[in-house]
Amino acid sequence: MVRNDKVMKFKGDWENFEVLVEAAEMEWEARAAEKEMAKTSERKNHNKRVQKQECKSEPVKKRRKMTIVCPEPQMPPLLKRRIEEIAGVGTATVWLNAKELTISDVKEHLDRLFIPKTEALKQFLNEKEIENLDRTNNRTKVVDHEGDEWDLIFKYWTKVNQYVFTSQWYQLVADKGLQSGEVLQVWGFRCKDKPCFAINKVGQRSELANTDGASSSRQQ
Structure with a gap:
């Protein structure tokens, strides 16, 4: 066998x-x-x-970007004092959100910062401003965490569906030593009936994991 x-x-x-x-x-x-x-x-x-x-x-489904809305923190006294010096005593401020800086936010050749698109930002702007943001270069004042004032352009880029600071933004980045991973808190206020902004640097996101009001907004 x-x-x-x-x-x-x-x-x-x-x-x-x-x-x-x-x-x-x-x-x-x-x-x-x-x-x-x-x-x-x-x-x-x-x-x-x-x-x-x-x-x-089946149609291709686009991935939706999600903005995490953070609770309003207490504004630093120095920043509040500078806002009142620029726009007047008792000027109201509107908490918009926090933003974790990405690598692209601090690149010199890009020279722009995407702003978290929240419902608070839409309510802060009036209808005319919203309509014109994607058509004209709107100059705005931005006060940083050290009280310095910057003249930037505030626009809405329809191609990427984002609000953005541009034109000399990188000068602010370089002057203040901003780095990717750091968290910026963003407020809005009005100066001569025009939208202006205040930003406060609060450190790296990894260092703020257990700090109230310091969570960042995931915005690409």
Whole structure:
């Protein structure tokens, strides 16, 4: 008796009936296994074809960006005093959100900062300002955490659906040593009936994980 490809072929006397039956059963099992493998392969191929057809027929869904709204922190006295010097005593401020600086926010050749787009920002701006933000270069005052005043452009970029500070933004970054990962708190106030802003640097996000009001907004 010899074994060949899992099928035993009996050579010799036919009196050993048990050996013959065993060989036949092994051959049957081998053929059954081959058929099952063929069916499994056909099912996989069919599923792949169906998935490809579904992918072609379904529209591509864009990933939505989510802005995390942070609770309002207490404004530093120095920043509040500078706002009153610029816009008048008792000037109201509006908490807009916090923003974690990304690598692109501090790049010199980009020279821009994306502002968290929140409901508070929309309410801070009037209808005319919202309509004109994507059409004209709107000059705005920005007061930083050291009380210095900057003349920046505040716009709405329709292509990326973002509000942005641009034009000399990188000068502020370089002068104040801003780095990616740092968190900025952003307020709005009005000066001569025009929207102006105040920003406060509060450190790296990793250092503020357990500090109230210091969570950042994930905005690309």
